[in-house]
Amino acid sequence: MTRTVLELERSLRAPDHLPGPDLATIRSDGRRRRRFRRVVGGSTSLAALGLVAGLTWTVTADGVSGDEVAVDLPPAPTELSPLAKRALKEVPGATKVSAYQVVLPDPGVPTEMDEPIDPDRIRTEPIDLGAHAYTGVTLWPRGTFPEWLRAGIARTERAAGDESGYPVGSMAEGIAVDQGTQSLACVSWEGDDCVPAVVRRTGSEWFYDWGMGTDNFLDQWAGMEVFSQDDFSTGRATTLWIAGIDGEVARADFIQTDGAVVAGAAAYGQVTEGDSMMWANVPGDLAKVVAYDAEGHVIEDHELMPCDSPVECEVR
Numbered sequence: 597m598t599r600t601v602l603e604l605e606r607s608l609r610a611p612d613h614l615p616g617p618d619l620a621t622i623r624s625d626g627r628r629r630r631r632f633r634r635v636v637g638g639s640t641s642l643a644a645l646g647l648v649a650g651l652t653w654t655v656t657a658d659g660v661s662g663d664e665v666a667v668d669l670p671p672a673p674t675e676l677s678p679l680a681k682r683a684l685k686e687v688p689g690a691t692k693v694s695a696y697q698v699v700l701p702d703p704g705v706p707t708e709m710d711e712p713i714d715p716d717r718i719r720t721e722p723i724d725l726g727a728h729a730y731t732g733v734t735l736w737p738r739g740t741f742p743e744w745l746r747a748g749i750a751r752t753e754r755a756a757g758d759e760s761g762y763p764v765g766s767m768a769e770g771i772a773v774d775q776g777t778q779s780l781a782c783v784s785w786e787g788d789d790c791v792p793a794v795v796r797r798t799g800s801e802w803f804y805d806w807g808m809g810t811d812n813f814l815d816q817w818a819g820m821e822v823f824s825q826d827d828f829s830t831g832r833a834t835t836l837w838i839a840g841i842d843g844e845v846a847r848a849d850f851i852q853t854d855g856a857v858v859a860g861a862a863a864y865g866q867v868t869e870g871d872s873m874m875w876a877n878v879p880g881d882l883a884k885v886v887a888y889d890a891e892g893h894v895i896e897d898h899e900l901m902p903c904d905s906p907v908e909c910e911v912r
Contacts, residue, residue: 672696679748679769687742694833697767699730700741702774705798707735709765712801713783719790720867722779722802725875727836728829729775729796729805735765736773745771772828778805780838780875782867792840792867794825813840814871820898822885827877838875839885839898845872846890852880860885 673696676684680698684690689701706712733741733749752768776798782790783804791814794805806825813821820841827836837850839860848860860876867873874887884899 673770677769679745679752680771683745683771687745691828691831693828693831696770697828697833698771699828700733700771700773702728702776703736703740705736705740706801706803707731707765707775708737709735710798710803713795713804715802717784717790718781718795718802719784720782722781722795722797723863723866723873725778725780725794725836725838726829727778727825727827727877729778729794730767730772730826730828731775732765732767733771733773734768741773774828777829778836780863780867780873783807790868792873794838808838808840813842814868816842816870818842820885820887820896822882822898822900824882830877830879832879834877834879835882836875836877837882837885838873839887840871840873841887841896842871843895844889845874845887845895847888848874848876849886849888850876850878850882851884851886852878853883854880856880862887 672694676692676696676698680696683700684692684698687700691699693699733746734753738746749766749768749771753764753766754762756763756766756768776796778794778796781793781795783793783795784790791807791811793807795802796805797803808821808823810821812818818841820839822837822839824835824837827834837860839848844864845862846864848862850858850860852858858876858878860874862872862874864872872887874885882900884897886897887895889895
């Protein structure tokens with residue numbers, strides 16, 4: 597059976613699932629879980645795959661699954677794979693964004709796994725984040741990309757699998773595909789309630805990308821929570837950081853470990869009533885996020901917590 601991310605989250609929220617799963621834990625089980633799905637085992641290492649952020653599915657005997665398995669990231673490769681070098685040379689619009697990564701331009705059509713969101717589910721005006729979504733070549737229908745490219749990546753994905761399945765739509769060989777600009781909006785799942793989520797538009801339709809790891813920051817007096825994803829829209833590898841906090845924030849600074857400050861955008865009450873969302877595209881390693889009120893007073897000086905597990909690393 598094939599299940600989309602949207603269907604999975606719907607089913608997890610359904611009241612007839614008793615005893616119900618801990619949705620907050622499931623949705624916060626790691627940035628790395630969102631990055632890499634069922635890529636453990638096989639003779640090909642993750643370093644050889646050159647995997648980066650994006651939605652990866654698993655082909656199993658029962659169909660295609662969105663099940664997530666946490667893995668540790670290996671050291672990043674130091675050069676382009678032979679397939680990435682060929683893609684950079686032969687695919688129009690291909691761009692080198694890091695020592696080992698190449699991004700292909702947006703095909704302008706949904707992948708085979710994308711499911712449009714009913715426009716009525718998007719309860720607020722989407723706010724452009726200035727970042728893009730990315731995924732792998734093998735999620736698109738045949739003919740979208742050269743067959744040599746699709747076949748080469750598919751071989752690498754199958755080699756990374758095991759008896760339980762193999763990944764599809766990974767950034768195998770260090771090759772990612774641009775899926776277009778992402779936006780922040782409040783998306784409803786049931787009834788009138790909605791939660792912050794990252795969405796994107798392809799053509800005339802909206803698609804769900806990912807939700808926040810937890811929604812605890814929506815609670816009154818709750819502290820800040822910070823989430824992240826990889827981005828290449830600036831022409832190099834950077835990280836989009838999104839922070840949420842209860843109350844009104846006028847501006848936010850995203851401070852790197854080297855002390856450099858990136859001025860973030862802030863939106864109060866535009867996603868969920870009474871809450872602020874802040875975001876910035878950060879080129880280096882993030883150390884903390886500082887939120888200020890209109891008078892310049894610090895509301896919260898939020899240092900990123902060290903993490904050892906995917907659960908800890910999802911919400912920082």
